[in-house]
Every structure is written in C-alpha cells, then in structure tokens.
Amino acid sequence: MWQQLGRRVRRARRTGVAGGVGALLVLAALASPAGPAQGQQPTSFAPPTGDPAVVPPDARLELLFDGACFPEGVAVAPDGQVYFSDITFTSGCRTGDNPLPQAGIIWRYDPTSGATTIFRSPSGMSNGLKFDGTGNLVAAEGADFGGQRITMTDMATGRSFILASLYEGRPFNSPNDVAIDAQDRIYFTDPRYLGHEPVWQPTMSVYRVDQNGQVARIISDAGKPNGLLISPDQRTLYVVSNDNGALDFTRLGETEATQRGAMVIWAYDLSPEGTASNRREFVNFEPFDSADGLAADTAGNVYAAVRRIDAPGIYAYTPGGKELAFIPTGQILPTNLAFGRGQDSNLLYVTAGSGLYRIRLASQGYQLPTK
Numbered sequence: 001m002w003q004q005l006g007r008r009v010r011r012a013r014r015t016g017v018a019g020g021v022g023a024l025l026v027l028a029a030l031a032s033p034a035g036p037a038q039g040q041q042p043t044s045f046a047p048p049t050g051d052p053a054v055v056p057p058d059a060r061l062e063l064l065f066d067g068a069c070f071p072e073g074v075a076v077a078p079d080g081q082v083y084f085s086d087i088t089f090t091s092g093c094r095t096g097d098n099p100l101p102q103a104g105i106i107w108r109y110d111p112t113s114g115a116t117t118i119f120r121s122p123s124g125m126s127n128g129l130k131f132d133g134t135g136n137l138v139a140a141e142g143a144d145f146g147g148q149r150i151t152m153t154d155m156a157t158g159r160s161f162i163l164a165s166l167y168e169g170r171p172f173n174s175p176n177d178v179a180i181d182a183q184d185r186i187y188f189t190d191p192r193y194l195g196h197e198p199v200w201q202p203t204m205s206v207y208r209v210d211q212n213g214q215v216a217r218i219i220s221d222a223g224k225p226n227g228l229l230i231s232p233d234q235r236t237l238y239v240v241s242n243d244n245g246a247l248d249f250t251r252l253g254e255t256e257a258t259q260r261g262a263m264v265i266w267a268y269d270l271s272p273e274g275t276a277s278n279r280r281e282f283v284n285f286e287p288f289d290s291a292d293g294l295a296a297d298t299a300g301n302v303y304a305a306v307r308r309i310d311a312p313g314i315y316a317y318t319p320g321g322k323e324l325a326f327i328p329t330g331q332i333l334p335t336n337l338a339f340g341r342g343q344d345s346n347l348l349y350v351t352a353g354s355g356l357y358r359i360r361l362a363s364q365g366y367q368l369p370t371k
Contacts, residue, residue: 042330042357050325054301054316054363061327064349064356065109065116069093069102071351073177073293074338075129075137077155078370082109083119083137084336084351085126089194090144091250104146106139109356111344116356124151128177128228128293128336133184133371138163140175140188143195148172150188150209164188164209167217170200172207177293179228179237180368185210185274187218189225189239194248206239208274218276223262227336229294229302230270231319232366237270238282238302242290263290265304267321282321291315293336295348297363305334305350314350316363327359339365 042061049055070093073085088102095102103122106129109115125146126139136155141147149165149172163186165171173192180186186209192199206219206228219225223241230237243261246252263285268276285291288308295303300319306312314327314337332353340347345364350357 045330046328048325048327048359050316050323052362054297054325054361055327056360056362059327059359059361061329061350061357061359064114064358065107066353066355068105068107068351068354068356070335071107071354071356072127072335073129073140074336074349074351074356075131076338076340076349076367077131077137078135078341080111080341080344082111082338082340082349082356083107083129084109084349084356085123085129085139087125087127087142087144089250091194101145107356111340120153124149127175128188130178130180131368131370132180132186133182133368135370138178138180138186140178142176143174143192143197146174146195148174148197150175150178150186163213164207164215167201167207167215171197173199173201173204176226177228177240179230181230181270181274182234182368183211183274187228187230187237187274189222189228191224191226191242192247193244194250196248199247206237206276210274216274218274219268219279221279222266223264226290227265227292227294227304229296231302232296232298232300234272235270236319237268237276238294239266239268240264240291240294240304241266242292242307244289262286263288265291265294265302283315283317292334293338293351295337295339296366297339298366299363300366301363303337303348305337305352307333307335309333312352314348329353329357339367341365341367 068086070087086105090101104125105121106119108119124141128140137153150163153160176189191204222239224243226242227240241262245258265282267282269278291304293305302317313329316325334352
C-alpha cells in the first residue's frame, strides 16, 4: 500500500497532479471556505455488517467534505465543531495551478451549517488531533517541513504553545497520533513515514508528556507506532504498528521493495503512573496492512480505521479483540475516526481518501471528560 502511495506521489511530482492512497485519493482544489462536498459519494459502499448494538442495519456513511490531500486526525471539540488535519505532502500535493508545495492545513467542519473552512494553515504538518480536559486542541506535528513536536492551542485565545519538541536534546522523528489520559497527561507516537529531516531518535517509540513538561519514552518495542488509544477505564493503552519498512516511502523507486514489519494493534497495561507493560497482540492484520487511527465507545470497544487493501474500512472489536462490526469504505482507505459529543455521541466521524464522512451508530462514543 505505501509503495502504491509512493508511486502515485512520485507520478504526481512529475506530472503536477497530486496522487494518493487508493483509487480515489486524488487532490481536488482546496479553497476556503470550502463548498459542498463533491465526489466520492459512498452510495457504492457495501452496507455495514455486524452487531446491531454497534451498527444499526440501516446505518450508512455520509460524505461531508471532499477536497483534502490526505485527511487525518479528526477530533470533535466540546462545542461540537469537527477538526481534522490535511497532510499536504510537499512532494506531490498541489492546489489548482499553483506549483508551490503546501504547508499543511487544519480544517474545521460545522455540523450546523455544513460548511468546512480552514482553521489554521500552516499546521506544522499536523496529523493526530485531540481535545484535552479543558477543551484545548493538542496536535501531533510531523516531519516533511513540519514542526516535529506536540503543540496545544488555547481555543479561547487562538494562541499555540509547544508542549514537547525534543527528547534528550534531539528532535522527534515525526509525531503521528495523540492520546490523553484522565490526568491530562499526553501520549504520542513517533514513527517516520516521510520527510527529508534527519532521524535523531534511536527508535520509533511512544512518549508521555506530563503536566510539568517532562517527557518520558514509555514504549520502544511497538514496531512502527501509529494510532494510539487509552481505554475508558484508563487501564489499557492500545498502539498500532503499521510498519511499511521505509523512512520516506515517497523516495522509493518504482520497483524498490521494503522489508515490512509488524502489522498489529498491541495492547499494553497502563499503570496509574503512566507507564506501559505486558505487551500483547490485540489484532494481527498480517499479511495485510494494519490500522491507523483508533477510538473507543463507552463500553470499551475499540474502533479502528483499517487500511488492509482487500477490505478497507472501520472495524469494531471487543476489549478481548473479537470483531463486532465492519463499516466498509469502498475502494478508499480510512485514516482516522472520532466520536461526536452530547446528543451526537453516537455519530462517528471518519477521514478516508480525500474526504470527511460520518455515520450514526447505536453505540455511544467515549470522550475525555471536560473539566
């Protein structure tokens, strides 16, 4: 899959047309504000299957916005506004006839009006987004001319603050996803999928940022960590390994292969002190690609944006790893997902292909309580 994306990005660089993952990840013109969603309508998607206590038989994905290069990191604010990242790969993502590389976008979707507008650009090449217990936006900023750091935006003032940018005096590889525990400690994954910057850290790891600003590396055996989730009972830390075997898939040649690593969701015991232990296999996707983003419902079930090319979509699992439901995303690969809040806590927002989708489930999503 990553080799396919690399070939499309390289082809886009040669032709001036942006490519992407899957048959339908093609860059449309990016404007602010964005107009109504066009294209990639999910009418051809197969209907969801599985436990009706999770997915009602008549539930269907709905396209809300189309026109991102690589949407990621969707998160719902306490006021119900929906934010998601757009990773505008500098090697291929262009807008209209402008030949210049883009500097990343955070979009904001308003469920009331249906409008999608740019919240911030440049975004520091943000990927994973989460709202903390005070309603502020925490972002994992990646490489490829991004921030390579964790930032927090005060949503009342718009000011942004750097929470973590170095470990042992060296930059992070490319922060990817974020999870926040009930004590407002921030956890993030740090792989590297692309970017020209040097790789300074000795491994691809999971880190914790305490409220006093101290950073600890808590997991170094997860393979190539990507999506991240803390269970509602705060006892389990789920970590996706999606190891494509490359530090920059966009620079691989047309026929160059890589040695792939673990394609697994791991589960770790999470201690009250914020340490992780007892790694065990939660779901194994080999020989296919693994998941990306993760979410949970109030019962502790795990929802994963699964990127296996033969059956991409959103999968729901019990805390024991048993599959409960499957929401197909057609021929496009999903990247992330997040539940709504309040009366819409059963709305699941999904980023996939070049768009933002939603589907109303029977289950209620878990959110970190707002203080």
